Amino acid sequence: MLTLAEMSPADLRGLVRDYGLELAWVPQGTRIPGSYWGAPEAGLIGNTVHVRPDTPLHSLLHEFCHAVCMDAGRRAQLHTDAGGDVLEENAVCYLQILLADRLPGVGRERLMRDMDAWGYSFRLGSTAAWFAEDAEDARLWLREHGLVDERNAPLPRLRQ
Structure with a gap:
């Protein structure tokens, strides 16, 4: 699995910052604040995603996208458990x-x-099969909440 140590910190910070959120790095071997799954998985507290070098990229993206997809009221109370329903997930x-x-x-x-x-x-057995054949509900949800455009390209904004 690709970890953040293999990525450009500037690219990661830029992506998160484009959405108005913060990326906080903690030192290797320390506890990750707000991590639902425990280290090395990313954590969420308010508008900040917490990571360390051994955090898997998919974990950063997943927790970051939870913060993007939740409404402002939930984001203001966010600490560790992103919550949400199946469609949001x-x-x-x-x-x-x-x-x-x-x-x-x-x-x-x-x-x-x-x-x-x-x-x-x-x-359907794999992420790729789901993405290609069974994710219409996800696409519609993202479009309905203004997070992707009509071509399903991500729009750099938070759900309001």
């Missing part, structure tokens, strides 16, 4: 795949392989 997964294309050397295919390796489960 699907939208989070879909958006993280789209955003992987914005990161040099990553792309959606690589991210989907890492998601499968981590254990994301979709009823």
